[in-house]
Amino acid sequence: DTGVSQDPRHKITKRGQNVTFRCDPISEHNRLYWYRQTLGQGPEFLTYFQNEAQLEKSRLLSDRFSAERPKGSFSTLEIQRTEQGDSAMYLCASSLGPRSGGTDTQYFGPGTRLTVL
Amino acid sequence: GENVEQHPSTLSVQEGDSAVIKCTYSDSASNYFPWYKQELGKRPQLIIDIRSNVGEKKDQRIAVTLNKTAKHFSLHITETQPEDSAVYFCAAKETGANNLFFGTGTRLTVIP
Numbered sequence: 283d284t285g286v287s288q289d290p291r292h293k294i295t296k297r298g299q300n301v302t303f304r305c306d307p308i309s310e311h312n313r314l315y316w317y318r319q320t321l322g323q324g325p326e327f328l329t330y331f332q333n334e335a336q337l338e339k340s341r342l343l344s345d346r347f348s349a350e351r352p353k354g355s356f357s358t359l360e361i362q363r364t365e366q367g368d369s370a371m372y373l374c375a376s377s378l379g380p381r382s383g384g385t386d387t388q389y390f391g392p393g394t395r396l397t398v399l
Numbered sequence: 400g401e402n403v404e405q406h407p408s409t410l411s412v413q414e415g416d417s418a419v420i421k422c423t424y425s426d427s428a429s430n431y432f433p434w435y436k437q438e439l440g441k442r443p444q445l446i447i448d449i450r451s452n453v454g455e456k457k458d459q460r461i462a463v464t465l466n467k468t469a470k471h472f473s474l475h476i477t478e479t480q481p482e483d484s485a486v487y488f489c490a491a492k493e494t495g496a497n498n499l500f501f502g503t504g505t506r507l508t509v510i511p
Contacts, residue, residue, distance in 0.1 A: 286442075313497070315497070315498060322503070322504070323503055323504070324403075324405075324488045324490070324501025324502055324503055324504055325443065325488075325499070325501050326501070327498035327499065327500070330497045330498060332497075337497065338497055338498065340498075373442070373443070386431075387433070387445060387448065388433070388445075388499060389445065390435070390442045390443045390444070391442055392441065392442045393442060
């Protein structure tokens, strides 16, 4: 499968615990995005990486959230001290930027559904 | 930032009929408008997109139109089939920005 993959697909945790999600983008894509989607809503932007650099963070990304893309390939999203309001689908997307010969079209992974009890 | 509104929130059509979903955006600097289809429990899948230098784009039964002056764009699906049933999201991206701003989605049901 050459698409975007995410792991785990589902995560149930207790309030106050830390969780970490992983995203593997399409292999040649240099851009990576994290979005959050709650029931009945469209995805909301969280953060963006170009290669290993985190270039943009939404105000939705509180101090409890941290994301990394250490080698410009896979990325992790960690949520510390989870709250019930963090329950959502966390989607990862990747694209190939225009300067790298791409169209910047974003392709999404299947998401990680987080439930905080 | 950009604000994207999408209507209707639900749409039911008979198989074979056409479906139209409309979106408006607020930022005249937006220049890229993709449409995603999301089936229950699955990833959003790009079905068609349009850039601001084009007024219309068609791919088989799916077409998108863009009116930059009015700041709205629409998805048209002709000869609908039951497998078209899903939630459809429009989105917009501002020039120079990296993220997409999504509408709230339209749940399309095609009745056999």
